[in-house]
Amino acid sequence: MKPSTLLAALAGIVVASLVWAQASTTDEIAKYRAALQDGNPAELWEARGEDLWKQKRGPKQASLERCDLGRGAGVVKGAYAELPRYFAGADRVMDLETRLVWCMVQLQGFNEAEAKKTPFGSGSDRKSDLEALTAYVTSESRGVKMNVALTHPKELEAYRVGEKLFYYRGGTHDFACATCHGEDGKRIRLQDLPNLMTAEGAQKAYTSWPAYRVSQGELRTFEWRLYDCFRQQRFPELIFGSDGAIALTMYLARNANGGVYDAPAIKR
Amino acid sequence: MNPAPWLRALILGGAIAAGCATTAGDKEIADQASTVLKASFKPAGQAGLDRLDQDDTQRACSAAAGKPLPHDVAAQIEQANLATIRYPADGKLIGDWRNGEKIAQEGRGKQFSDDPNGPVGANCYACHQLSKGELSFGTIGPSLYQYGKLRGNSAEVQRYTYGKIFNSEAFAACTNMPRFGYKGILTEQQIKDVAALLLDPASPINQ
Numbered sequence: 001m002k003p004s005t006l007l008a009a010l011a012g013i014v015v016a017s018l019v020w021a022q023a024s025t026t027d028e029i030a031k032y033r034a035a036l037q038d039g040n041p042a043e044l045w046e047a048r049g050e051d052l053w054k055q056k057r058g059p060k061q062a063s064l065e066r067c068d069l070g071r072g073a074g075v076v077k078g079a080y081a082e083l084p085r086y087f088a089g090a091d092r093v094m095d096l097e098t099r100l101v102w103c104m105v106q107l108q109g110f111n112e113a114e115a116k117k118t119p120f121g122s123g124s125d126r127k128s129d130l131e132a133l134t135a136y137v138t139s140e141s142r143g144v145k146m147n148v149a150l151t152h153p154k155e156l157e158a159y160r161v162g163e164k165l166f167y168y169r170g171g172t173h174d175f176a177c178a179t180c181h182g183e184d185g186k187r188i189r190l191q192d193l194p195n196l197m198t199a200e201g202a203q204k205a206y207t208s209w210p211a212y213r214v215s216q217g218e219l220r221t222f223e224w225r226l227y228d229c230f231r232q233q234r235f236p237e238l239i240f241g242s243d244g245a246i247a248l249t250m251y252l253a254r255n256a257n258g259g260v261y262d263a264p265a266i267k268r
Numbered sequence: 269m270n271p272a273p274w275l276r277a278l279i280l281g282g283a284i285a286a287g288c289a290t291t292a293g294d295k296e297i298a299d300q301a302s303t304v305l306k307a308s309f310k311p312a313g314q315a316g317l318d319r320l321d322q323d324d325t326q327r328a329c330s331a332a333a334g335k336p337l338p339h340d341v342a343a344q345i346e347q348a349n350l351a352t353i354r355y356p357a358d359g360k361l362i363g364d365w366r367n368g369e370k371i372a373q374e375g376r377g378k379q380f381s382d383d384p385n386g387p388v389g390a391n392c393y394a395c396h397q398l399s400k401g402e403l404s405f406g407t408i409g410p411s412l413y414q415y416g417k418l419r420g421n422s423a424e425v426q427r428y429t430y431g432k433i434f435n436s437e438a439f440a441a442c443t444n445m446p447r448f449g450y451k452g453i454l455t456e457q458q459i460k461d462v463a464a465l466l467l468d469p470a471s472p473i474n475q
Contacts, residue, residue: 164301167333169326171319172378172453173446180408182334188394188406197334234378236319237312244308
């Protein structure tokens with residue numbers, strides 16, 4: 001996208017935001033969402049991520065171009081549509097973000113703590129390389145059907161653990177994922193909630209992350225989505241790259257199988 | 269923590285219903301999920317890891333996994349929760365609906381990102397329609413518009429309404445609604461104020 005087009009798109013978002021502030025009907029929100037689709041600042045994250053992927057970085061001065069995301073060293077096309085998956089070298093089921101950290105450690109020589117120091121960005125002061133890399137890799141699966149396998153016993157195990165976590169009630173408010181995402185056609189305030197217990201709902205939701213969040217001015221990854229849902233559930237803080245985060249991602253990604261991947265997207 | 273006998277019966281019943289071939293696997297996965305869960309969170313702000321510890325109600329409702337409960341189990345959950353309800357010592361169940369409206373709008377409270385000394389609301393509008401004038405309402409719970417107008421303001425209705433806010437599980441096992449009094453989310457006065465929002469004839473929801 002040319003800078004002028006992007007500026008026009010951003011101006012459109014501002015106008016649309018004002019329209020939205022005055023309107024209250026679902027129709028107006030649908031119009032606002034349609035207007036957002038005209039230009040997506042997520043492209044800035046995708047471009048930065050592609051640079052990061054190709055740059056020689058870290059103590060070993062290596063690029064990530066030999067990183068195996070599951071379809072062979074360096075294959076990015078379609079990789080995200082098959083994640084999470086079991087990786088023999090790590091002997092672990094990994095989602096994309098965890099795999100990127102693994103490659104930064106193994107190929108580029110970063111230490112693990114350093115590689116995952118900033119999982120989520122916050123404006124221009126605190127940019128997240130992981131967000132940018134995630135935006136780039138996911139964009140290379142756009143138009144590909146979700147096809148997550150449960151062939152390895154650890155993949156099946158992660159799926160089943162993820163299912164248990166989906167229904168796990170806890171905290172001060174007794175909330176589970178299923179509290180908000182277990183019925184069709186529900187909303188919280190005016191925000192529509194996908195029913196993640198149906199194939200259609202899981203497909204629609206999962207294939208639209210990462211997303212540029214207009215309200216936050218930030219590209220948000222699927223790990224962020226889980227992190228912030230748990231915050232609102234009044235749980236403690238979900239650890240980035242934890243087995244719980246990966247198991248839930250496995251459960252939702254697998255349930256989205258057959259859906260056409262279409263992100264990074266743009267959301268309110 | 270040992271589950272109550274009725275809960276043990278439910279978990280065992282679920283395992284049998286799931287079929288012999290998967291029984292052992294289900295138990296293993298449930299144990300593993302519990303281990304994974306504890307290793308996947310860290311304390312943050314006011315939210316410690318104790319928030320992951322389940323009470324019997326949370327455990328039974330998680331095990332049900334969105335499916336309807338057997339009637340006897342549902343009745344046991346409701347009885348156990350009913351026994352927790354504490355009514356105000358002064359016998360007054362109705363406060364100020366104006367404060368109730370503020371509490372119903374307030375979404376902050378108990379999140380790790382919230383100031384522990386800041387406001388704690390009930391966020392009723394996240395899930396319910398209440399006042400006609402507020403168009404930004406959710407639909408996870410039923411509409412409460414004209415709640416009091418439809419039910420009247422009798423002592424029985426007041427008692428039910430206060431109790432429902434205090435511990436919703438006493439009246440509908442495995443409801444999505446939090447137990448605002450029992451879990452210490454709202455104070456006694458706040459519950460009175462929310463009850464007023466629902467029942468006071470002058471409240472905007474009863475217009």
